[in-house]
Amino acid sequence: MSDVRLTILGCSGSVPGPGKAASGYLVEAEGFLLGLDLGNGTLAELQHRHDPFDLGALVLSHLHPDHCSDFGALTVWRRYHPNPPFDVSEHKLPVYAPKNAPERLAKAYAPNDAELAETDLSDVFAFHVLNGPTRIGPFEVQAILVDHPTEAFGVRISHGGRTLAYTGDTGPCDSLDELARGADVLLAEATWTDAPERPAGVHLSGKQAGTLARRGDVGRVLLTHVAPWTDRVAILDEAMAEFPGARLVEQGATYEI
Numbered sequence: 433m434s435d436v437r438l439t440i441l442g443c444s445g446s447v448p449g450p451g452k453a454a455s456g457y458l459v460e461a462e463g464f465l466l467g468l469d470l471g472n473g474t475l476a477e478l479q480h481r482h483d484p485f486d487l488g489a490l491v492l493s494h495l496h497p498d499h500c501s502d503f504g505a506l507t508v509w510r511r512y513h514p515n516p517p518f519d520v521s522e523h524k525l526p527v528y529a530p531k532n533a534p535e536r537l538a539k540a541y542a543p544n545d546a547e548l549a550e551t552d553l554s555d556v557f558a559f560h561v562l563n564g565p566t567r568i569g570p571f572e573v574q575a576i577l578v579d580h581p582t583e584a585f586g587v588r589i590s591h592g593g594r595t596l597a598y599t600g601d602t603g604p605c606d607s608l609d610e611l612a613r614g615a616d617v618l619l620a621e622a623t624w625t626d627a628p629e630r631p632a633g634v635h636l637s638g639k640q641a642g643t644l645a646r647r648g649d650v651g652r653v654l655l656t657h658v659a660p661w662t663d664r665v666a667i668l669d670e671a672m673a674e675f676p677g678a679r680l681v682e683q684g685a686t687y688e689i
């Protein structure tokens with residue numbers, strides 16, 4: 433049995449849905465909790481199973497709101513919780529994110545310019561630029577630039593011979609093949625149904641996610657980031673036509689990698 437586990441904190445694509453959080457995941461091994469995106473509503477789901485102080489590190493694939501909106505809430509949690517289990521200023525949470533994250537996230541948090549001048553969030557977070565290979569806790573993490581309207585990364589997360597590949601948000605691009613190749617589990621965004629008028633460089637269809645899984649010869653494909661206005665069954669049917677074992681993830685579910 434694998435000792436790497438993926439838990440879905442939220443999987444609603446582009447915006448939260450009714451009772452459904454936007455994108456956020458936990459990847460767990462050796463008792464280490466790696467957060468992977470922290471979209472709207474995911475901090476609530478996280479609290480069903482863990483103390484947010486249990487996070488060992490956080491990766492943000494990109495800085496669209498549906499992937500990082502709850503960062504402000506996590507900031508409040510770490511700054512103002514009345515009974516933190518450790519000295520937060522001495523145990524800053526490592527955050528791996530696109531290079532403009534410290535400035536961008538501080539601006540999203542501070543209500544005015546005066547507070548912004550004294551609020552760079554480095555009192556409770558330790559920011560690292562996400563790009564290329566890095567070790568995070570027990571995981572080898574490879575961040576690969578993908579094709580999206582803002583700087584965005586897919587990530588391969590490996591431990592003990594098992595690999596999870598996560599597309600983040602992306603349109604079809606060559607780097608996705610490098611990302612997916614041979615992964616035990618491909619967590620693939622599938623935002624919309626396949627149609628010729630879809631704009632390039634934004635998202636994958638169910639068909640494109642399934643095709644990526646087949647080309648990459650992955651073990652399993654889990655579909656995520658289906659938008660609330662999209663027909664989930666149509667997305668799944670498209671993906672299964674290309675990769676018969678394709679599944680849609682569910683909020684709160686845990687998967688062995």
Ligand SMILES: [Zn+2]
Nearest residue numbers: 446496498601
């Ligand atoms: Zn998104």
Ligand SMILES: [Zn+2]
Nearest residue numbers: 494496580601
């Ligand atoms: Zn996005």
